[in-house]
Amino acid sequence: MTGRVEGKVALVTGAGSVGGIGQAIARRLSEEGATVYLGDVDAAGADARATEIGGNAIGLAHDATSEAGWADVLCRIVADRGRLDILVNNAGVAILYPIEEMTLERFSRQIxxxxxxxxxxMRAAVATMREAGNGGSIVNISSVGGIVGLARTHAYGASKAGVRVFGKALAMETARDGIRVNSVHPGMIETGMTAPLAAPDPEEQRQRIAAMVPMARMGKPEEIANCVLFLASDEASYITGAEFVVDGGMTAQ
Known part of the structure; x- marks a missing residue:
């Protein structure tokens, strides 16, 4: 099946990293017919990833933690395309420390x-989608860390669990508007964010991580992107307030 999001307008945040989940999501949406805006605080990275994707991909300088930044980006997209159909909240960092080293500054940055x-x-997208009156799809990238407890992920897990439940509550507010809100929970995915876990012995660490996963391997960004594509498309028209775990069975144990 091709053209699964043909003619739709999408924004993917945190899409400027090489080999990241955001880049993979933007590429899949573009391949299936969407006009995709790649937002990132690293404007050069967003432009570069958009250039790599090609034709219907546009890079944007976007600080996702800035209220004014969201207003500017949504105004730009609406001015260009008249609407926003898909928002993927992918921007994120992992600040992992033992509890005694988790300063308030680090915790606040994580949240x-x-x-x-x-x-x-979500607040900005809902207002834009309601004004257009065509419904829409919001997909929040959470984590298995937002479902189960993992050592040194207390702040990270709290932030991802917050995204998970916030989205569920918002789905109840927007269901009658035809705006769907769902979350995707990646497990151990091979990206720049997990690269530090592979040091100092990459192969030994890779084997240790794989041993935690029933499918005996780390996931690929494209496997997250395929799930997001489904939720962004009309194929998921009766799905809202749901969570999709993409972790090779890690949390099913």
Missing amino acids: DVNMTSAFLG
Whole structure:
């Protein structure tokens, strides 16, 4: 099946990293016919990823933690295309420390980048989608860390759990508007964010991680992107307030 999001307008945040989940999502949406805006605080990275994707991909400088930044980006998209059909809240960081080393500054930064940015994005997107009156799809990238407890992920897990439940509550508010809100929960995915876990012995660490996963391997960004594509498309027209775990069975144990 091709053209699954043909003619739709999408914004993917945190899409400027090489080999990241955001880049993979933007590419899949573009391949299936959407005009895709790639937002990132790293404007050069967003432009570069958009250029790599080609034709219907546009890079934007976008600080997802800034209220004014969201207003500017949505105004730009509406001015260009007249509407926003798909928002993927993907921007995030993982700040992992033992509890005694988790300063208030670090904790606040974790919540700000992962959860506050998603709140700002959902609020801005809902207003834009309601004004257009065509419904829409919001997909929040959470994590298995937002479902189960993992060592040193207390702040990260709190931010991702917040995104998960916030989205569920918002889905109840927007269902009658035809605006669907769902979350995707990646497990161990091979990206720049998980690269530090592979040091100092990459192969030994890779095997240790794989041993935690029933499918015995780390996931690929494209496998997250395929799930997001489904939720963004009309194939998921009766799905809202749901969570989709893409973790090779890790949390089913």
